[in-house]
Amino acid sequence: MSLETTVAAIRPADEAAMAAARERQARLTKPAGSLGALEELSVRLSGLAGRCPPPLPEPATVAVFAGDHGVHARNVSPWPQEVTAQMVANFVAGGAVVNAFARQNGAEVLVVDVGVAIQLHGGRNLLDANIRRGTRDMTAEPAMTAAETRQAVETGISVAHALADGGARCLLTGDMGIGNTTPAAALIAAFTGRPADEVTGRGTGIDDETYARKVSVIADALVRHHPDPADPLGVLAAVGGLEHAALAGFLLGAAERRIPVIIDGVIAASAALAAAALAPDAVAAMVAGHLSAEPGAAVALGHLGLTPLLDLGMRLGEGTGALLALPIVAAAVRVLHDVATFDSAGVSEK
Amino acid sequence: MSLETTVAAIRPADEAAMAAARERQARLTKPAGSLGALEELSVRLSGLAGRCPPPLPEPATVAVFAGDHGVHARNVSPWPQEVTAQMVANFVAGGAVVNAFARQNGAEVLVVDVGVAIQLHGGRNLLDANIRRGTRDMTAEPAMTAAETRQAVETGISVAHALADGGARCLLTGDMGIGNTTPAAALIAAFTGRPADEVTGRGTGIDDETYARKVSVIADALVRHHPDPADPLGVLAAVGGLEHAALAGFLLGAAERRIPVIIDGVIAASAALAAAALAPDAVAAMVAGHLSAEPGAAVALGHLGLTPLLDLGMRLGEGTGALLALPIVAAAVRVLHDVATFDSAGVSEK
Numbered sequence: 001m002s003l004e005t006t007v008a009a010i011r012p013a014d015e016a017a018m019a020a021a022r023e024r025q026a027r028l029t030k031p032a033g034s035l036g037a038l039e040e041l042s043v044r045l046s047g048l049a050g051r052c053p054p055p056l057p058e059p060a061t062v063a064v065f066a067g068d069h070g071v072h073a074r075n076v077s078p079w080p081q082e083v084t085a086q087m088v089a090n091f092v093a094g095g096a097v098v099n100a101f102a103r104q105n106g107a108e109v110l111v112v113d114v115g116v117a118i119q120l121h122g123g124r125n126l127l128d129a130n131i132r133r134g135t136r137d138m139t140a141e142p143a144m145t146a147a148e149t150r151q152a153v154e155t156g157i158s159v160a161h162a163l164a165d166g167g168a169r170c171l172l173t174g175d176m177g178i179g180n181t182t183p184a185a186a187l188i189a190a191f192t193g194r195p196a197d198e199v200t201g202r203g204t205g206i207d208d209e210t211y212a213r214k215v216s217v218i219a220d221a222l223v224r225h226h227p228d229p230a231d232p233l234g235v236l237a238a239v240g241g242l243e244h245a246a247l248a249g250f251l252l253g254a255a256e257r258r259i260p261v262i263i264d265g266v267i268a269a270s271a272a273l274a275a276a277a278l279a280p281d282a283v284a285a286m287v288a289g290h291l292s293a294e295p296g297a298a299v300a301l302g303h304l305g306l307t308p309l310l311d312l313g314m315r316l317g318e319g320t321g322a323l324l325a326l327p328i329v330a331a332a333v334r335v336l337h338d339v340a341t342f343d344s345a346g347v348s349e350k
Numbered sequence: 351m352s353l354e355t356t357v358a359a360i361r362p363a364d365e366a367a368m369a370a371a372r373e374r375q376a377r378l379t380k381p382a383g384s385l386g387a388l389e390e391l392s393v394r395l396s397g398l399a400g401r402c403p404p405p406l407p408e409p410a411t412v413a414v415f416a417g418d419h420g421v422h423a424r425n426v427s428p429w430p431q432e433v434t435a436q437m438v439a440n441f442v443a444g445g446a447v448v449n450a451f452a453r454q455n456g457a458e459v460l461v462v463d464v465g466v467a468i469q470l471h472g473g474r475n476l477l478d479a480n481i482r483r484g485t486r487d488m489t490a491e492p493a494m495t496a497a498e499t500r501q502a503v504e505t506g507i508s509v510a511h512a513l514a515d516g517g518a519r520c521l522l523t524g525d526m527g528i529g530n531t532t533p534a535a536a537l538i539a540a541f542t543g544r545p546a547d548e549v550t551g552r553g554t555g556i557d558d559e560t561y562a563r564k565v566s567v568i569a570d571a572l573v574r575h576h577p578d579p580a581d582p583l584g585v586l587a588a589v590g591g592l593e594h595a596a597l598a599g600f601l602l603g604a605a606e607r608r609i610p611v612i613i614d615g616v617i618a619a620s621a622a623l624a625a626a627a628l629a630p631d632a633v634a635a636m637v638a639g640h641l642s643a644e645p646g647a648a649v650a651l652g653h654l655g656l657t658p659l660l661d662l663g664m665r666l667g668e669g670t671g672a673l674l675a676l677p678i679v680a681a682a683v684r685v686l687h688d689v690a691t692f693d694s695a696g697v698s699e700k
Contacts, residue, residue: 028447029437029440029445029446029447030446030447030666031554031555031665031666032555033555034554034555034664034665034666035447035662035664035666035670036643036662036663036664036665037662037663037664038662038664077700078700079698079700080698080700082698083697083698086695086696086697086698087379087697089695089696090379090690090695090697093690093695094688095379095688095689095690095694095695096379096380096689096690096695097378097379097380097385097685097689099688099689100681100684100685100687100688100689101681101684103684103688104677104680104681104684105677105681204381204384204700205381205382205383205384293386309662310660310678311661312385312386312387312388312659312678313386313387314384314385314386314387314388315381315384315386316380316381316384316385320385323681324677324678324681327454327455327674327677328660328662328674330454331450331451331454331455331673331674334450334451334453334454335447335450337450338444338445338449338450338453339445339446339447339449339450340440340443340445340446344445345436345439345440345443345445345446346436346439347433347436347437347440348429348430348432348433348436350427350428350429350430350554
């Protein structure tokens, strides 16, 4: 799938379908506005689908893009790099939190290796799309070449298309990669212009010394590469990661197919900035699942104009926050399908 | 079921089970603390069940307690009183938002008429437990007699017991009653000592003139009755409603059976203050589903020390906010059941 074809196919939300959803919400047996954020969400999803009601977001699949990071050598994480591959094995075996949440909410899990440093053993739900065994150290050189970056983005597009072709009516972002909050923070700084210390968090939990080093690593990389937000692929190549680039493509592929895609945490939010820079109308397909405790997540979602559905202090990644939001997205759509109107139910109005 | 027997049977959370849950959370394949509010929720539910892991909260039933209010005559709501009965018919027919959300999340809906002004026609999921065809006007006299109040509380206890006996492993509060945010605000003011204008909201959506009248009606009722928070049944009788009293009993019955009960909005939160005043340890069974847009909800939950899981700007009632929180509660418990440990999955620690 070429990136250019996908970007050219992404269209704005359908205003007529959004107007129909607003009009329908006003006739349903509930006080106007009483469903709060779910009403606007139902309007957005109607605009994406181009009809009211839009399809229920079922079945759903969370695609967990996994990769490793050369910048890990700069001691930005206390976890050894092999944990990426070990956690992928855990996902394939069904033992991680993403698996538990997917079972609870009726979603499938697909793991996509785009950049894990270690050769993985196969599994039913593991797609080998490895582009490179980990990125380069962004403090020394660009993390990826232009060709690797494009390949990662187009892999993400292809995964979204394949899931849509397989019947998925909702996509969810997931990620795994020890050290991947460092490129995420760098991407958010590059696309929003905010300084490194405002968008950098403690990831899986780091001490003050590691945190200070992480901020300076990100600041150094930004000074070295001067990434230009008008060149989104260049930004991804300089300071991104393979899973970040693939997630950007995944979001674009969902938008092209007009399927809602629930953004998980700070990794996906950083990828969403790249996707929106490539195709601004892609934001119409994005639903912010939750507010990660990582400070960069709020900055990125604010830049995109997205309000997260949940705020539970989570910072796990894997797609866990997106999965918790899935039933809320489904409920918002189901209201337009199932709920009686004042007329049909014989309920008096005020 | 006697209220005294239930209150005497309510015990504190089991500290050993809570410690076991904290210890288990630390060994699961995720960074410590990365599931945010879900970790503490899993600890609380372990303490309630007295074991780790606690049972999954399935199957679940939302009990929608319905009643009318004499204070409706004081023009505190723009909706005609017959809408209570019309909406109950809508619930029984499956056409309301509570039905849509229950279908989405695999819960049952039981409607309990404790005080609807109009004789209702039966239905498979409608329980006729009518105590009085609407309360009295609290601005002129106590809303209920002591006997009516006790009967309503004990009806709520019986409903919780019957659902538990039928296999429910999670209960959710629901309510329907035109005008019922007025007694809810009065109860919250009485139990927390906050002034009427701090705990009164616009309910289903009222204009400035109606809002000012609603605040003064509540303030007048509080001056008239001087409800004493040390006498919870007296407070309910003076300024409560039949569904509020029944919900207080429902919460106590769940706590007695050590089943989690998800609190919906401001009506249930006001009832929870009464339940906690009767049996402080009952709070261990309560999960705050969402933060209603009604200002009294935050005051009541804060008084109880409960943090809501969701904040979506909703103010519909019916049990809708509790139903949206149900999958999150289930996910929090499922983590303790399903997720591998670092040892079992062969994942390195930091």
